[in-house]
């Protein structure tokens with residue numbers, strides 16, 4: 258490699274052995290330099306320079322045009338570094354000694370100051386920026402990798418699965434699943450594959466893992482599991498039923514000779530896979546009924562999610578090739594359902610952002626009556642409006658539909674390793690809850706309410722989304738034994754406040770997919786999505802939950818909730834002045850469009866001007882209401898937000914020019 262000097266000139270060997278001189282100045286690029294200089298459109302990321310830094314910078318880095326680069330040390334965190342930025346953070350400057358210490362320190366201090374600025378006014382996203390984890394600095398000097406299943410140690414010992422399990426138990430309790438996890442499923446680390454699966458003692462115990470991405474990973478895993486379950490693939494529990502499983506089924510997730518036959522159960526009438534006449538004959542003998550061929554529909558899960566759902570759900574559809582109701586209905590030319598002129602792309606939402614449960618029921622029934630199983634994704638806290646889907650009400654409407662169309666109790670058959678035909682009963686639906694923010698916040702708000710720490714309007718109910726949800730007994734049928742929720746995902750870096758992306762995925766042991774393999778390399782079953790998994794996420798989340806009491810967390814929830822109430826009230830006062838023409842008289846229409854969904858931590862209002870957007874790090878979304886386009890922003894009143902910040906924002910919003918005309 259090249260030899261370098263500390264002033265930034267270096268020599269670099271050409272492939273042909275020539276030694277060109279390359280100066281470390283913007284614009285001078287060696288043809289052999291793989292790191293080309295950026296073009297004029299090199300995208301900036303925000304940075305912040307103080308006057309001092311500008312001086313140091315021009316001293317350390319030769320600048321093309323230092324006269325132009327005079328960003329001030331103003332109050333906006335988005336002050337761009339202009340030409341400085343690229344130079345300041347560029348690592349590929351030709352030298353072989355790393356960045357000079359002076360430059361490195363400068364870059365770090367600028368970055369730190371940038372984050373300080375951000376923290377001072379971070380109002381627009383559901384993340385927490387006031388954190389304290391520096392006491393965990395020791396844990397940064399070891400690679401902590403929770404690779405593989407959380408409930409087996411495996412061969413990689415530098416892991417913190419013991420902490421992960423503590424966190425998972427905590428969430429299982431919070432979401433009212435049975436805990437601890439039935440470890441028999443994962444058993445001893447050194448057992449052979451055959452011994453791995455032993456009798457399952459408690460199929461209703463939870464199972465889950467801490468994600469390495471955020472809630473996105475949990476959503477993908479939940480929808481993957483739902484697809485797997487509904488399309489008749491083998492689940493871990495089926496392996497237990499069989500006592501052991503063949504290596505075939507182990508390797509490809511299907512049983513050998515065609516895999517599971519698929520069926521539905523209006524009791525006594527079963528479907529089996531038409532390709533397997535022999536299997537069918539056996540089954541006919543077994544059940545004493547005439548068997549019909551399975552329909553393609555019964556093996557095709559159809560996904561339903563609201564138009565307010567997070568983009569990770571749409572991403573999962575593409576990634577997992579899951580069919581949405583819109584896609585199938587338009588492809589097969591189904592006539593639009595009652596009350597719809599055409600097929601909506603996604604399940605319509607109410608104005609407050611929650612899913613319209615009546616539309617959902619109508620859409621689901623169109624598919625249930627054709628024999629399709631339903632994969633349904635609800636929100637506990639939508640991304641923009643922070644709305645809570647009424648999962649309970651939806652279940653009240655959906656369970657009778659599933660019952661009418663024989664989707665409560667379907668039978669699947671497969672041949673086990675001993676050649677015996679086995680029957681597995683499954684629901685024809687899977688409910689996943691995307692609770693990125695709400696699945697952490699809502700349980701504590703509910704607890705606080707029960708303890709009298711929180712006053713709510715008398716008609717407000719705190720919606721339930723957790724594993725305790727069951728159907729109800731009606732005049733016609735008793736649904737009270739039916740579990741509604743199959744999987745829940747949340748983010749660790751939103752409400753909890755982990756300093757890096759993380760999350761929790763949770764389901765029940767009986768809804769675990771049969772892992773595709775148990776790589777000898779890691780000696781644990783490959784039951785998660787990632788390979789290597791963040792062990793730090795376990796350490797940090799464990800630490801946070803260990804030093805924070807339920808009481809602290811209830812207070813935190815109440816604090817956030819009350820701040821949202823206060824902010825909404827203050828914005829409405831401002832809005833009244835606008836409507837009376839006292840404030841922002843040229844605004845058309847004269848309204849700030851203030852709104853807050855029930856119990857939401859997001860308060861929406863008309864998008865302010867760019868400066869305010871930047872100062873408070875606000876996001877925007879466009880909504881069409883009454884034929885007009887509305888550009889909206891929101892504030893998320895997360896735990897770090899103070900009343901002073903809110904008052905400052907209100908002040909800024911009442912100044913002339915706060916809103917673009």
Ligand SMILES: *Cc1c(COP(=O)(O)O)cnc(C)c1O
Pocket residue numbers: 470471472473474566567569636638639640691692693694747748749758759760
């Ligand atoms: C933030 C969010 C997600 C994605 O979570 P990440 O942790 O960013 O992956 C998913 N769903 C909802 C409702 C969200 O608000």
